[in-house]
Amino acid sequence: MTAFDEMDAGTAGNGQSVRLPYQAYKRWLDTVPAEVLSRRRAEADLLFRRLGITFAVYGEGGDTERLIPFDLVPRIIAAKEWRRLRRGLKQRVRALNAFLNDIYHGQEILRAGKIPAELVTRNEAYLPAMHNVAIARQTYTHIAGIDIVRTGENDFYVLEDNARTPSGVSYMLENREAMMRLFPDVFAAVRVAPVGHYPDSLLQTLRESAPPNCDEEPTVALLTPGVFNSAYFEHVFLAEQMGIELVEGNDLVVKDDKVYMRMVGGLKRVDVIYRRLDDAFLDPKAFRKDSMIGVPGLFQAYKAGNVTLANAVGTGVADDKSVYPYVPDMVRFYLGEEPLLQNVPTHILRRPDDLKYTLEHLPELVVKEVHGSGGYGMLVGPRASKAEIEAFRAKIIAKPEAYIAQPTLALSTCPTFVESGIAPRHVDLRPFVLTGEVMRVVPGGLTRVALREGSLVVNSSQGGGTKDTWVLEDETPDIHTGED
Amino acid sequence: MLSRAADNLYWMMRYTERAENMARILDVAHRMALQGNVGQERGGPWGPALIIAGCEQAFALHGGPSSPRNVIDFLAFNPDNPSSILACLKAARENARAMRAQITSEAWQSINAAWLEMRGLSHTSVESDGYSIFFDWVRERSHLFRGVAEGTMPRGDAYNFMRLGTLLERADSTARILDVKYHILLPSVAEVGGAVDYYQWAALLRSVSSFRIYRQIYRDVIKPTRVAELLVLRADMPRSLHACFAEIVEIMQELREGYRRNYLSVRMAESMLMKLRYGNIDDIFARGLHEYLTEMVDANIELGAQLARDFMQVA
8 A cells, every 4th residue: 555645746746756845845855964853853852851842641650741752854735735625624613513503402403314313412422411502603613623634635534523622732833833943944945834823813713702791801711620631731831822821620710600710819700711621520510520620610600601611512522433424414414515625434333234344344444432532442454463353343243333444544654754764654634723703724733643664543642743734835825814 | 820829839939948947957956966965955956846847746646766867757758747858848849840830940940850859868868978968958959949939930929929938938937946946945044154055046046047147246145135136126137037027018018009909918917027127125025035936926827827818719
């Protein structure tokens, strides 16, 4: 299986050996001696350690704070490619928001029979408590991270939607910062659209999402589960960049269905909460009673329309892997448009035909747990041993509805700096889509790279690294704001 | 700033100061113990060390013989004694860790390094290297952390609450050291002026870095009233109650200006400062130094509680 390479044009290049978006970069790269790259890599390591950009790894003893490996070779996307992607991303997120609004109100899509009702209403992530709750702008997923993979020049697929509390945007920002410090001269040779205004765009989005009854400049706070959360670094970083308070559950108090922060100078009203806390832990009065990190009464204040939670409560039902196969139908149903971004063809194992096919083709397929994430609990058929496949087969037969299966995609590869020099490694891409009064997509995202040769698993918990993602500038200014 | 942040920063500095003061107390006790007969008067220096540290009861409950080594172990290395140097440095570092975003990276690295080094020490290794080296190290680490914070932190709420933590803890410690020592050092007027007396008062002054200052200011033999005056009423002596409260009041008045509220804690601090500013050492002795210091310690505790209610535990 030969993968599409982001840089190497191969035989399709019409005489050009390097794909167009990479040409300026490649010319620059050819002038950089190998030992300079090695030195820069060591510098990058120091830089990230000093900044304290770490993440927590589960299932390992000892020191759980690790650096995500950063690769020096950027992933480059042409302006034209980006615009196409961006249109598709916005369309998809509009549909996801329409879907969430619908299933928590009229449920027309279920009545129209476009999605099996029990997939939604029996979904653990579906929260009946959200039924008929009016929320500002009917926006549920203000911040969405859509995982995209590429298999060919024009073939982009959505691998997964993240509509709850997507993380990783701090890497988009810090990776760019690191690249600019390590290789200032390359930015003179290649025109890269900046990403540094993401925190501003996010803050603007959050302010625009304030409850309608908020008539002053809205106060925004970032709610974190605390220092032990794997993404705590990102919470600190974003709060700092936006200039808002980073609060924990105990810093907030609800009085008369209004939310306040406990400040040195007294209580201060909060209008919008960018929460990085899962639904279940938000409010011990409404959800898990044992939550020590939530805010008692928060959900009541939310229902009363006195505070906006971003993302909204109950968005998980839209990014669940069992609902994923129906997202293209959502686009058609709510927007009356054909989807611009395709799903990966997906076998839904609750369907007998799909199950039969999957069990017959396990060595070729990727099988995922419907509720799993982070690359845990999945089978990559072509890379699995016979024993692993048989073990997974038993799990599937025991509970088919818990799984979906997809063909093993030849994810595109991108040149990557590894021990043996620069070699192709598989990558994916997570751009971030913001929805406030308008939709915004900052030109960039998180590119994850599977550092092991041949590996298709890009998750940081499974030996993945990250790259800086460059969207090239052209003459049209919309590339920066992502508003169109 | 968030109340929780103010609380963390305040306690980060209180614990740092507490670790330093514990090292001072132990250092003096250790020196006195080394002075043979002089140090062994009235049961030796270890009982008073426990009393000053407020750990007398906890140590009794903890059990074990009251050997010097056991006392040092309890006050310096016992992880279950919240006042031990080990526990204080750990608590200071935990508070700093929760506030990594609010303090400078230099400040974080300083307290983190202190904790990592402390964690790597054992009582046995400290004992064989000599206790004094360890006590000096604790003191230096505290000085270093405070200095880094002062040299890098922007002036504002965060810095102010850090200073308040340092100053309240220091005032508390100075009052306790003076009270306990006075109690023990002066059972009867007859003993004043003896050799034993001299060494003990000198040790007291050393424990608060004031031996030379005393000489410079008074150019006189060491007299109890003057020692008390130095540690309570002198505004130019940095560990005196007066100096601590002068700065506490300055900071709290700034907070009052900023938040425009009539805080009870600010009034409490102001009235304590008035007492110190206009106090007279002979009057204090006439009424009883112990009574006076007990009042100060209690008022200081009250002030800390009210400070928390006004700023750090906003309900």
